[in-house]
Amino acid sequence: MARKMNTLVLMKKLLELGDVFTIEEAQQQLRIDPKLLEYYLRALSKMGILKRIAKGIYVLSLEPGRFPSPHEFVLAQILVPTGAVAYWSALNYYGMTEQIPQTVFIQTPIKRGYRRQLSLDGKRFRVVVISPEKFFGVNTIRIGRRDVRITDPEKTVVDCLDKPKYCGGIIEVVKSLSNAILNYEKLLDYAERMNNKALLKRLGFLSEKLGLGIEDRVKLSEKDRKSFALLDPSMPPAGRFSYKWGLRINVPEDYWEEIE
Template identity: 80%
Template sequence: MNAPVLMKKLSELGDVFTIEEAQRHLHIDPKLLEYYLRTLTKMGFLRRITKGIYALSLEPGRASSPHEFVLGQLLVPSGAVAYWSALNYYGMTEQIPRTVFIQTPVKKDYRKLLIVDGKRFKVIVVSPEKFFGISTIRLGRRKVRITDPEKTIVDCLDKPKYCGGIIEVLKALKNARLDYEKLLEYAERMKSKAVLKRLGFLSGRLGLGIEKEIRLSEGDRKSFALLDPSMPPEGRFNYRWGLRINVPDDYWEEVE
C-alpha cells in the first residue's frame, strides 16, 4: 500500500484516530501498521499526540490539534463529557473551564489530572447506576458522548466542585430552558437525598415549582447535607430541606 492510498484510507477516520481504529479500518498486520505509522510520522503527515493516538494532515507538518472533546472521548472511550464542560457546551454558564471533565462508569487507573496535547482532562468515575442521560453530538467526523442538559444539572448538584460551585448550578437553573419533569426524574434516579435537597432548595429560591414535587421524610430533614460541599462546613441550618446553607448571604446577589 503506497503512501497516497494509505493517507486516503486513514483520512476516512477523520483528522485524529487511535491505532485500534486504524487496525480495524485497514485490516493489515499490526507490525505493518506500526511501520506505516512510523513512516508517515517521519514524513510529517502524522503527529503522535500520545500513546496510541495520532493526528492526521494531508500536508506535511500541518496536523492540527483535535477538539478537546474528541480527544477526551479517545482517551476515555467509556466516558462522556460532563459537569462544567457540559454546562459550558450548552451555554448554561458564562465561565469557560480550563479543564475538560469526563465522566465514566469504568474504574481504571486514571491519573487525577491528564495533560495531553496541551489540554487538561479530569476523569470522574461514578457508579454504573449514575451513568445515564447521555446524548451524542458530532464534531467533524467524530461522534462524542455528552451528558444531556438535565443530567448535567443533576451531576453538578451531586458534585458541585466539578462545576465551579453551587452558584453555577443556580445560574443554570435560572437561565436554561430545561425539562423540569425529566430533571426531577433524573434527580430521583441518582438515589441521593443531598441531590434532591439541593434541587428543592434552589428551585424554591428561584420559584421554579420543582420543590413542590420533592418528598422528604422527617429523618431526611434531620440529617443535614451541605448546600455546597466544596465550601467550608459552616453557616445556618435550613430545616425545611435538611441543608446547611454554607454560603455567604451576598452569594446570591449576582443571580437574583
Template identity: 40%
Template sequence: MTTNITSLSKIESILLSTLSAEGKNIFTINDASAVLEKGKTEIRNILSTLSKKSWIDRIERGRYLIVPLEAGVERKWSEDSFIIASHLIAPYTISYWSALSYWNLTEQIPRTVFVASTHRKFTEQKKIVSIPYRFITLLPEKFFGIKTIWINNKKVNITDPEKTIVDCLDHPEYCGGIVEAAKGIWNGIKDKNIDLKKVTKYAVRINNKAIFKRLGYLCEILGIKTEQSNTWQNNISKGYSLLDPTLPDKGNYMRKWKLRCNIDKYNLIEWKEH
C-alpha cells in the same frame, strides 16, 4: 520560503490520506495496520517517524491524532476536545461543567473537559494537546440521561440538560462549585431548556438526598416556583448537608432544606445583577 513541514514518504502519504478519507483523524495502531497491511512492529516504526515529522500527535498509548496541512508551518493543531474525549474511554459521556457550558447553562467555558464513565481510567487527569481532561468514575446506575450530538460530522455523547443539572448538584466540585449549578438552573428555566419534572425524576434515580436539598434551596432563593418543590421536600434526609462541598464546613443552618449554607446568598446569586 522555507518551512519546517517535513515531506511524507509514499507509504506515509498513503496511510494518512486513507485514514483522513475514512474520517479517522483519530486512529489506532490497528487502524493503521489495516490500511497498510503490515505488522504492528513495522507500523509502530512508521508512526514514530510520522510523530517526529509532526504529522501526527500521540494522544495516548496506541492512539494518534492526524495533524492536517491547515496546522501551518508550526504544526500546531487540535481536534475538537469533545471528539478527542470520545476516543479516550468507553463507555463515556461529556458531563458536569463541560456539559453545563455546552448547553449554555453557564457563561463560563471550562478549560478542563469533564468525562464520565462507568470504567475507571488509570489516571484521573490527562493533558492532551494542552487541554486537560478529567475522568469521573460513575456507578452504572448513575450513568444515564445521555444524548448524542454531532461535532464536525462525528458523534459525541453528552449528558442532556436535566442530567447535567442533577450531576452538578450531586457533585458541585466537578462543575466549578454550587454557584455554577445555580446559574445552570436559572438559565435552564429562563430559556426553557430544562424540565424540572424530569430533573426530579433523574434525582430520584441517583438517590442522593443532598441533590433535593440543594435544588430546593436554590430554586427558592432564585424565585423559581414549581410544584416539584413538595416532592423535593419529601425526599430530603434529616441530617444536614453542605450547600457547597468545595467550601469550608461553616455557615448558617437552613432548617427547611437541611443545609449548612457555607456560601452567603449574595455571593451565591450576585451574578444575576450583571
C-alpha cells in the same frame, strides 16, 4: 510482509477516522498486518504528515508539519472510551455557564486504571468515576468525523447538584437553573434516580429560592430533613440552617446577587 498500499489510498482511509485516531482504530480501518501498519506510521511520520501525541494516538495533517489541534471533547472520548463529557464541560457546551473550564471533565462508570488527572496535546482532563447506576442521560454529538458522548442538559445539572466541586461550585448550578430551558419532569426523574438525598435537598431549596415551582414535588421524609447536608460541599461548613430542607446554607447572603 503483505503487499504495500498506495500512500494516497492509505491517507484517504486514515482521514475517514478524522484528524486524530488511535493505532487500534487504524488497524481496524486498514485491516493490514500490524508490522506493516507500523511501517506506514513511521513512513508518514517521516513525511511530516503524521505525529504521535501520546502512546498509540496520532494526529494526521494534509499540510506537512502543520498539525491541527484536535477538539478536546474528541480527545476525551479517545482517552476514556467508556465515558462521557460531563459536569462543568457539559454546562459550558450547552451554554448554561459563561465560564470556560480549563479542564475537561469526563464521567465514566468503569475504572480501568484511568488516572484522575490526564493531559494530552496541551489540554487537561479530569476523570470522575461514578457507580454504574448513576451513568445515564447521555447524548451523542458529532464533532468532525467522530461521535462524542456527553451528558444531556438535565443530567448535567443533576450531576452538578450531586458533585458541585466539579462544576465550579453551586453558583454555577444556580445560574444554570435560572437561565436554562430544562425539562423539569426529566430533571426530577433524574434527581430521584441518583439516590442522593443531599442532591434532592439542594434541588428543592434552589427551586424554592429561584421560583421554579417544582419544590413541592421533591420527596423528602421528616428523617431526611433532620440530617443536614451542605448546600455547597466545596465551601466551608458555616452559615444558617434550613430545617425545611435539611440543608446548611453555607454561602454568603450576597451570594444570590450574582444571578439577579
